Amino acid sequence: MRLVRIWIAVELLFGLFGASAVLLDPAATATNFAWPIASPAAASVLGACYGSVAVMLAAALFARHWTQVRPVVAAAGVLTSVMLLATFLHWPVFTHGTVAFWLWFISYLLPPPTLLALWVWQERRPTVPVTDSLPTWAANLFMGNAVILGSVWTFLFFVPMVLAPLPPVLVRVYAGWALGLATLLWLTGKGRDWRLAGLWLLTLPAILWIQLSRYPYTMSGGLLVQLLDLLALATICGTLLIRRHGTTRGLAVAGATGVGLFLVALAALPALRPDLDVRARWVGEYAHGPYGGLMVGAYLALGTGALCLGLALRAVSRIGGVLLAVASGGAFLSAVFGQDDTATGERTVPGTVREIALVPTFVLLIAALALLTRAGPRFLAVPFAVVLVSFGAAFAASPAWKGLAGRAFDAAWTLWMFGAAIWLLRADRFAQVPAPTVDWAVGEGERGSERRHG
Known part of the structure; x- marks a missing residue:
């Protein structure tokens, strides 16, 4: 050697x-x-x-x-x-x-x-x-x-x-x-x-x-x-790297950090970019122009946080955790494939790929949140209800208000994940959520004990 x-x-x-x-x-x-x-x-x-x-x-x-x-x-x-x-x-x-x-x-x-x-x-x-x-x-x-x-x-x-x-x-x-x-x-x-x-x-x-x-x-x-x-x-x-070396607490910390960074960017970018109308322009449009790197970095942080959190939440609902981990790919795609500029109406290949890919991603996301809300603590039902309402509003809103509805949807599901990460940290502290085993085979059988501690 x-x-x-x-x-x-x-x-x-x-x-x-x-x-x-x-x-x-x-x-x-x-x-x-x-x-x-x-x-x-x-x-x-x-x-x-x-x-x-x-x-x-x-x-x-x-x-x-x-x-x-x-x-x-x-x-x-x-x-x-x-x-x-x-x-x-x-x-x-x-x-x-x-x-x-x-x-x-x-x-x-x-x-x-x-x-x-x-x-x-x-x-x-x-x-x-x-x-x-x-x-x-x-x-x-x-x-x-x-x-x-x-x-x-x-x-x-x-x-x-x-x-x-x-x-x-x-x-x-x-x-x-x-x-x-x-x-x-x-x-x-x-x-x-x-x-x-x-x-x-x-x-x-x-x-x-x-x-x-x-x-x-x-x-x-x-x-x-x-x-x-x-x-x-x-x-x-x-x-594979996370599964092999991650623990419930470590994955929850990574999830809370990644999602928290995205929430900070979501709150800060409207002040940094007042030229973009929050009512009509999508969040992804911040990736173009000044502070574009901040938006891209926020998507990467969100994808990493959602992936880690999904793997950790397999201890609560196996299927729900897997779906959330898969849905995290939407954030990574958003970082790579930029949102089309709605002001000009120009259509690009990256923007089209993004739109097509995000539809099944959001379906997987909502399905994951539904399963995890049912198996997890009761307080997560509140942000999940907001997720459903804002998701419907994003489709039904007029073009002048689609941006605001989309921001409400993004804020709702990221707040759900942040709350789930904090709960996992507290539950792990009091040994209420078992750490995933080596083969990550923990399923939904624990949902009853988790509900009692919610």
């Missing part, structure tokens, strides 16, 4: 070089990168790849066993091999003679034979059993995703003109990253140690969203599918 760790450190340095160019300043690739990329948004996607893989490689330095880093080494081997091939295929495109080019060329020339030698050496040595096993359903999902991802991007590597007007060199470089990810997913699914892969899958969508938010871009159908796929994988990894 010492030789593997040393080479991972070298790979980390190469990754940091790439990140320093297309992560920090994607608009200056003509001078700071191996070849000029005309679109800063396209270059920023590469920056997200370099930045997220650097996080994973930094964590891999602390791995103790070959079984933990095995998928990472294989993925790096595939990635660098494809990149080297793309470099030779598009040799005239590169800015020869510059420091950036030589760093690029060396970073993809040396790794393939080095990683292959390390792989052969380590595979001959005894291995340590996996201690943090990926569930079978998640392993199958990872491997199935790897097959689809690998097949699509292998085709695109050989026929890059399908993604015109993107230049072929950029398509083939994207293919290198996608095939590396596919390799990582496949071997993670087979080996079952998901921690390093999970770290990449958690950081890549977050950094990718930050990068794309810096520059105007067109949301194509392919990019939309890829983003949704990454979000689904990241959600699975985040859920």
Whole structure:
């Protein structure tokens, strides 16, 4: 493992070089990168790849066993091999003679034979059993995703003109990253140690969203599918992480914090943005213009809080907790896919995706709150009644008042969740709500005792 760790450190340095160019300043690739990329948004996607893989490689330095880093080494081997091939295929495109080019060329020339030698050496040595096993359903999902991802991007590597007007060199470089990810997913699914892969899958969508938010871009159908796929994988990894290491009290604290931050933003943004009429404009429109980052951050906090709270509330109602955890995905989608501007009436792909996705999300949310209110303390019935009334008002209100009705709905269900989190903390303190077991199999059988303490 010492030789593997040393080479991972070298790979980390190469990754940091790439990140320093297309992560920090994607608009200056003509001078700071191996070849000029005309679109800063396209270059920023590469920056997200370099930045997220650097996080994973930094964590891999602390791995103790070959079984933990095995998928990472294989993925790096595939990635660098494809990149080297793309470099030779598009040799005239590169800015020869510059420091950036030589760093690029060396970073993809040396790794393939080095990683292959390390792989052969380590595979001959005894291995340590996996201690943090990926569930079978998640392993199958990872491997199935790897097959689809690998097949699509292998085709695109050989026929890059399908993604015109993107230049072929950029398509083939994207293919290198996608095939590396596919390799990582496949071997993670087979080996079952998901921690390093999970770290990449958690950081890549977050950094990718930050990068794309810096520059105007067109949301194509392919990019939309890829983003949704990454979000689904990241959600699975985040859920597994919380399930494995979370306690009822810890999840309740995280839930109260995330939901509380959203409520603070919901109250503060009308004062910060008086130009938006609270009666007619939706909450999501605060994501555009000044303080837009505050609204996006509030959605991310809300999604995290709702997910944690849903997992904690499985101790009260198994089905209700699961539905609430699934519904938390609506907040993450709201952070990524912006609300259309109702003042101009312009329709965009992200805004349409958001509208379509939020309808089933709200249905799941109300169903979850109904089950949890029935199984939980009586005082939650009051905000739940407000949730139902405001939800109906949001559909029935005239356009001049839809914004206010929507805000009332958002305030009602987030206050319900905040109240449920506080109750969980008090109940956990007095040992009235059992902590979820390792397999989280606690169901609705406890609802009677919880009702007596409500």
